[in-house]
Amino acid sequence: MPWGDPSEFESRSAHAAPRGRAQVGTPRRGSRVASVPSSAPELTVSVERQPGSQVELAVEAPASEVDTAVQQALRRLSGQVRLPGFRPGKAPAHLVERAVGWDAVRREAADKLIPTLYLRALAQAGVKAVGDPEELSVGDFERGKPVTFTAKVTVHPEIDLGDYTSIRVDDEKTEITDEKLDTALEEVRKGHSELVEVTDRPAQAGDVVTATLSMSRDGAQVAEPEERDVELDRERVLPGLVEGILGLNSGDSGSTEVVLPDDYSSEELRGATVVFHIELKRIRERVLPPLDDSLAVLDKHGETLDELREHYRTVLVETAERIDRERYEAQVLTAFRDSVSFDIPEAMIEREIDRQLRDTEMRLAQAGMRFDRYLEYTGQTIEKVRGEAREPAVMRVKLELILDALASAEGIEVDHSQVEREVERLSGGRKLGHEDRHRLEHAAERDLRFRGAAERAVEIARGDG
Known part of the structure; x- marks a missing residue:
């Protein structure tokens, strides 16, 4: 059982016994602690x-x-x-x-x-x-x-929220214009388009080409040749690469200099100037269906173009409202987090980093990759990964501490029936043992309390009371 968390159950031995005397008061690894009866005497x-x-x-x-x-x-x-x-x-x-x-x-x-x-x-x-x-x-x-x-x-630091009820955040709304709707309908047309091979002209914007690409830096190859499909869209593909392919015919070769973005997947190449070597294999033109009633039938959202437009206007409005709501809550929580300054115990930061790494390891395992292979593939060390995780961990721990303080200040309580419903949702109908259920109940109650505090923070920031 970790000493400071009643929601966990596995013992840990943390102290070595002095030589020459029996060690008492420190649990052996794997030992169990009996539950405490309600009649236990006061300490x-x-x-x-x-x-x-x-x-x-x-x-x-x-x-x-x-x-x-x-x-x-x-x-x-x-x-x-x-x-x-x-x-x-x-x-x-x-x-x-x-x-x-x-x-x-x-x-x-x-x-x-x-x-x-x-x-x-x-x-x-x-x-x-x-x-x-x-x-x-x-x-x-x-x-x-x-x-x-x-x-x-x-222990958890003592937090003074100050005059938190005066925090205000402007709630901006996204307007769905006819231009945005037209853009969405163009995406619908593209989704129902056909790719038709062309041989009588060079590649042009909007085409989908098949090409063998390799990459070099200062004359040394940094990416092996690989055949792939590339859509010649400057919004989706490295602009320099698109420029190097435009104007080539099937069977042509060429090269183009590209400055890689700062968020490029290979860290050592971020911001680097490289040369892409191109061998163009095939050009296909995207043929779009007409923008008329037939598109509504094809898309199975109405019988007329007006019905199709109304359907996607509704989709855009609902999506915008959800994104606006999520963005506003994030802005509110950031405002609450940044309104208070206090020192966070190092143990809490390290525990959050450990949690992040466990989540990463679990996601990689689900994708069939070991964590050590991931580090090898990305050229990182565990020390570097932990270092990069530190700032997000600090921000998350600080926010959780503030939400906990806000929940206490506002008297936010979680009903047991809510906890039970959340446990059933999280367990997915699996039968839980006593210890697993206790642990899940603890996590559910904590998350629901944070959720209630976040909702209250939004009300305050809007000036709703």
Whole structure:
């Protein structure tokens, strides 16, 4: 179980034991922490805030907690030892303890109890921890005595939203003009066009050509020859390349100098001046259907051109409204994010970078590529990838912290029925175990709370109250 997140369940061992004494209070990897009964006794917890979004917890649990943990540890250990005359799990506790030794019993009891006490202490003190404790010191762990420990942990920073209700963002709307509609209908015509090979003229704008292309830089080849179809459209293809193909006939060869864009796929070639070598194989002309009632029938959206225009006007309006809505929300969230300044704990940034990399690795795996092969193919290192992910991670963590603060300030609560519906949607009908469901419920509640805060931010920015 990660120490600071009750939604996770797998233990992690973070501290080495000093030589010459048994280590207690640190869970072995893979160990499980029992759920805490509602009747568990109150802990004594003090919280000392420290610089850098850190706190030190000082916790004391009563002797009854220790005694119960020791009894449970002996029951678990009894199933792991073989004692003459007893079946596994049936030997008396005092014989089990004699066989394994008190240090083993104490370690087993502490490994289960201390992480549970830590999570209870966080909840009792209202502390939002980030990750595992950086430092943990456990006092004597003995029968019949209280147990004490201190834990230094990074926490969510305290955020002052200031006069956030005065934030305003202009809501701009996209107008669907006749010109935009005409452009959309031209795309419809293009979608129903036919490519007809031509041999009696050179390539011209709008044609689709088949050519073998290679690329060199300073006389050295940087891309192997490859045959591909190229539509001679300056809006969709590198303009310099289009210029080099225009005017060539089938069977002609040529070359053209091109400055590659700054977002070119190969990082080492971004912004570079290269030469494309061209061997033109075939020219095809795009033949468009007429712009009349027959196009509506062909496109299956009405019987007349007027009906077709009305259909695509509706599509454009709905699309524009969705894009405007998404753009406006992004502008509002950026305004809220940039209105507050605070230091973000490094642990939160690193955790977000880890999440981004896991998502990337998962997407690559779905596409049949290993992450290490991706790094090799793109000429990157894991350090470089993490470095490039840092700024987006900072922005995302900052926004989430502000949304969390806004949700608290506005009293936004999530109904349990909403969480259940979201869990069902995310699980896709799969049967979930207790731990998976708990984890998914935690994530769903968090996302719904953020969503509610984002909606409230939009209302504020519009001046709706």
